[in-house]
Amino acid sequence: MNEQQLQTLLEQMTLDEKAGQLIQLATPFLKGSSDGGQITGPMEGMGINEKVVENTGSVLGASGAKEIKNIQKVHLEQNRLGIPLLFMSDIVHGYKTIFPVPLAVGCSWDLDLAEKSAEAAAVEASVSGIHVTFAPMVDLSRDPRWGRVMESTGEDAYLNSEFARAFVRGFQGDFENDNQRVASCVKHFAAYGAAEGGRDYNTVDMSEWQLRENYLPAYKAALDEGCEMVMTAFNILNGVPSTGNKDLMRELLRKEWGFNGVLISDWGAVKELIPHGVAEDEKEAARKALEAGVDIEMMTECYINHVQNLVSEGILSESLVDEAVLRILKLKQKLGLFDNPYRGADEKLESELILSDNHRATARELAAKSAVLLKNDGALPLKKSQKAALIGPFAESHDILGPWSWLGSKEDTITLDRGIRSYAKDVQIAEGSGIDSGSSSQIQSALKAAHEADVIVLALGESSDMSGEAGSRTDIRLPESQLDLIQELKHLNKPIVTVLFNGRPLDLHGVIDESNAILEAWYPGTEGGQAVADLLYGTTAPSGKLAMSFPQSAGQIPVYYNHYNTGRPKNAPDAQERYVSQYLDSPNGPLFPFGYGLSYTTYSYSDVSLSSQVLKEGETLTISSKVKNTGDVAGEEVVQLYVKDLSGEVVRPVKELKRFERVYLKPGQEKEISFTIDESDLRYYHSNLEYLSDAGDFKVFIGCDSKANNSASFKLVK
């Protein structure tokens, strides 16, 4: 169908049919689905009758070629104009081959591999009939109390933007010509990651300056990469719920950024304008969301029940409805659904491609690169000859896929004990100590196993329902039973290697001093147990670097590397003892900073050298350092470039990540790593919100993390 034909189709549609395109319903509403199709009580309560279902434009959460083809077939038999359904699902970090959670992927600093994982997810999803994924989630987050930090790639706008692009490339590829890719929907617009107190769905209030500096760039990057859709956020932003926020969506997203794709509400977020207190009823909620630019209402009924009246009463112009419908029809056309409504769905390919060796190999590699070695006094790597006792709730747990792995299965998951057994046959496995309640028999079993061992591998963490959506916590230590367990084991005076499976930076009191080594494995996915074992036994040297700071304690939150200096910085040469910006009971800095991660080898960095002391507009500056593997094993180092603007029109962060590169180095090998920047890399938002650079002095740092102090200086001349 061409543009003209779409227009003609639109003209044939009744207002009810148009409103139908604007609603998204979950699979059980749809006829032809295996788990539904019957209008039941709650659906009737929403005003969803058979006619609405027949007119529906898109479906949420369906999976499987057979199921999706069936739903589509039944739908096309009923829909008067034969408009195919769009199938959208949350394929966030894998379809059935589950990759590490996005926060972990962020810690890989490996954009190519992240892209490859998204491509694998897209292949599996599209042969199963899915057209759109609700990913990537790119909400910048500085608050580990928020459960959804595991869905984003962390605290830095530049790193998030680079990953946003990589994910979009991987999901979408050339989806208009390639049936094995999906369209991508970036979410949650906007600033959902800044919910007050880290409590999910909570208020966000921030200056536009801060929003533009840190929170918006990753959404923009995804759109610049061609991302087809945007999802709204649950939070209010400066007093107005995102889902009814005209300034945010009509003005900024559509007008300023030129986004012309489909905008979908988050689940139920249109109707939530009522409890937010900005709409009296469903009708007003529908009007506000449509006026703000939301095309599809996910899972509530405001549009479907009120568009007709809003238009006939002259409150809403029909052209606004037409605009939204046309955008949805265009997406269907781009996906080729008018020619082939069963696009991609193929049972045979499902059995060939899902969980293929290739996809599993990518999952294993990515899980290994995502894990961050936080501490090691030499206890790692383990030797096969050592007798290990594997203890703790995650020793044999399948709960290592993390939130948003609804299609991942237990049977396909390699647990830690299985991974470890592939290296060491006589590993002693203790009965797991529960997440919430460590019974004394479990502790006895753990002590017995530990007693006979040379080294204790302690698998601790958060069950996956302790993070993710609605998974906020105020105390981000491990559950008490696990802290008790480690104390008991400590008495045995044996080396303790702690492996953490969790979805957020944790407060590691009770773990850090007690452990000889700590490997942060996050939720590593389908191949997780194998990848972690590969690291523990040194087949692969750890190379992950934190994409989010680990706080000393929850009282320090938010703690992030690119903060401002304050007028009374603690470490100034002339700082007073008391009247400086500090806590009386805690250091200012995090326990582990952004960019941090150890390996089984060490690296040295030469002085930073510059191609010139002066950078002129229109020219480039090359910044280099020689990096040498000074240890005994090969490894990959993530070399990081930071910039500090010494004086700006508004305050500038103490450091900002500008570039990074993963380099492989054999023992003794040295490589020169060079980064090129130009004037555009030094721009920032001024107080009048202009995005400009200023002439003046800058410092650059190259090193292994955000604490790097290996620096050189240059001047920007304009």
Ligand code: BGC
């Ligand atoms: C989440 C979204 C998700 C949607 C659909 C919501 O609760 O906030 O991230 O895409 O559900 O499953």
